[in-house]
Amino acid sequence: MRQAGLVAGAAVLALLAAGAISYAVAGDEGTDRTPSADSADAGFARDMAVHHQQAVEMSYLVRDRTDDEEVRRLAYDIAQTQANQRGMMLGWLDLWELPKVSADPPMTWMGMGDAASGEDGALMPGMATDAEMERLGTLEGKQAEVFYLQLMTDHHKGGVHMAQGCVHACEVRVEKRLARGMVEAQESEIGLMTEMLRERGAAPRP
Known part of the structure; x- marks a missing residue:
């Protein structure tokens, strides 16, 4: 799983170097400038990378x-x-030559900081706890x-909230578009999973 992420990252860098991907996306507002380490752009990239990694692990677990x-198809x-x-x-x-980890609490760039971590031990909203992953x-x-x-529905809701934060606060065009x-x-997918739960006599968690 880690290798897949590294390969994908290398592919993006190669395309950028070759000019195949441009920040200047027609019709997208934003900037082409390199963001700072404490920017929303950098914070979103760091935090969502962590958020996504757990979704990948969870999906391979259920498969x-x-x-x-x-x-199995949805998880894949x-x-x-x-x-x-x-x-x-x-x-x-x-590419921005920025650190992949930060000393600040997750989602500080959204103004949440310590409030992002749940009382149940989840690192960020929507993320499963260690106990839930073990279960x-x-x-x-x-x-x-x-x-x-149920876990992935919660995960997606947290991911949507964070992505909406980037749409409003990020400045780099290609990242806002993502x-x-x-x-x-x-x-x-939340709608799809709600229907899949209903078919199994269950529902999303309150």
């Missing part, structure tokens, strides 16, 4: 614990999409499917 093709799609996006964000941090790794079949869909795409795709 090993169910034979249901619908859930989420894992591939978020691993690729994670690679892009880490690639941008490399997912013990379940099989329908129980694993339901718990995964954040908008995340909002649209994850909101669509």
